[in-house]
Amino acid sequence: MRRIAIIGGGAAGLCCACALGEKNNGRASVTVFEQNDRVGKKLLTTGNGRCNLTNRAATVDAYPSAVRAFAMPALTRFSPESTIAFFEGLSLFTYTDDEGRVYPLSNQAAGVLDALRLEATRLGAAFCCDTPATALRSDKDGFLVGGQRFDVVVLALGGKAAVRDYPGETLLRGLGLPLTKTAPGLCKLRTDESLVKSLKGLRARAKLTLLLDGNEAAAEQGELQFADGALSGIALMNLSSVYARAALEKTVQAAVLADFVPTLSSEKLRATLGEIVRRSQREKCEDLLSGLLVKKLGVALLKRAGIRPDAPTASLTAAQLDALCAVCKRCVFQITGSGPMRDAQVTVGGLAQSGFDPATLESRNYENLYAIGEVLDVDGPCGGYNLQWAFASARLCAADIAERKL
Ligand SMILES: Cc1cc2nc3c(=O)[nH]c(=O)nc-3n(C[C@H](O)[C@H](O)[C@H](O)COP(=O)(O)OP(=O)(O)OC[C@H]3O[C@@H](n4cnc5c(N)ncnc54)[C@H](O)[C@@H]3O)c2cc1C
Secondary structure (H helix, E strand, O other): OHHHHEEEEEEEHHHHHOOOHHHOOOOEEEEEEOOOOOOOOHHHHHHHHHHEEOOOOOOOOHHOHHHHHHHHHHHHHHHHHHHHHHHHOOOOEEEEEEOOOOEOOOOHHHHHHHHHHHHHHHHEEEEEEOOOOOOOEEEOOEEOOOOOEOOEEEEOOOOOOOOOOOOOOHHHHHHHOOOOOOOOEEEOOOOOOHHHHHOOOOEEEEEEEEOOOOOOEEEEEEEEEEEEEEOOOHHHHHHHHHHHHHHOOOOOOOEEEEEEOOOOOOHHHHHHHHHHOOOOOOEEEHOOOOOOOOOOHHHHHHHHOOOOOEEEHOOOOHHHHHHHHHHHEHHHHHHEEEEEEHHEEEEOOEHHHHHHHHOOOEEEOOEEEOOHHHHHHOOOOOHHHHHHHHHHHHHHHHHHHHHHHO
């Protein structure tokens, strides 16, 4: 009987244990090593405890261009529909919201974890919890993990995001596998405190454009949240990963442009503001934008345009109205860095794609060594895409092990 070790009992490791159990017909034993006292702790925190387990739109084109070619075989072979069907097979039923995000019907991440854990157990996987693997030795007879010998090893260590410590780093470095630099992804972006102080806690819908060295790198429409010296919200978090990937390669000047009135063109907005003033519909400037924006945000934008909120609207000049319109449509936030890794949802970077065969996820340096999930240099946007990668990569690796290694 072949012995298979999976290092890491998270989304990818558990899904891999299930897939190997389905396919091995008693030809292999599967042991999952997990550093925590229980498997799947991070899964419990996903989707605000609801676990957004995939997205109907999670096809390869939705992932960053830097990861598409590498992730293509896994994501093509195991689609979002496959994920939904896989969980239905485990009697875990789902619903899809109007943005394509798929959640368990119970709205509880614990249900997703139970489905994976119980299935892996039913199919014979053994769990070694409280067992961080800090070293992995390879010789002509296979691999040694935690004093036990294995024929095949799957690295499913996850990334550095939102974890206290990451013993896997020593293990990966010890193997000499190529690693890229890493940075927090799907996180806050830091900006000048004075620009956001008065808006802390406020949420607004906006079209956001990320400028890197003055060039448009990505755009997102959705929620922007103002935090302590930082910007957040789903749309902003998606841009944070684009920024992180660029900043890994070289120093970049970054800025986020916010269009707070994306449904009106600049011309239409300017005409609207002019009309409000002409018809004396609002007496004071602080009320000028109240039909378009949350009042607090309107007041902050007035100040940015150099207009006193308590000034009478009748005193506004055409140049001031032009300036206000420009600030509403292109409010600039200079970016000074990313939020900390402990608050990030995903790691940008990891095991270098060049070290693994994308068709199987087997290492190019070590035969019978595989990597799946977030430990690899693959990340996706917010909304179920990272778990979809974890599941799809796990299935691809398990299929290759079952086809060629057992
Ligand atoms: C707050 C939060 C919310 C999120 N929400 C979503 C969401 O709703 N939808 C979505 O798609 N993605 C979400 N993500 C991202 C998603 O959780 C991860 O991308 C996904 O869990 C990665 O799966 P993985 O199995 O590769 O890694 P993980 O799930 O992190 O699992 C890795 C496991 O390996 C263990 N481990 C690590 N090193 C060792 C070692 N040396 N020895 C033994 N065990 C080890 C860890 O303890 C962990 O249990 C969220 C992330 C965070 C932090």
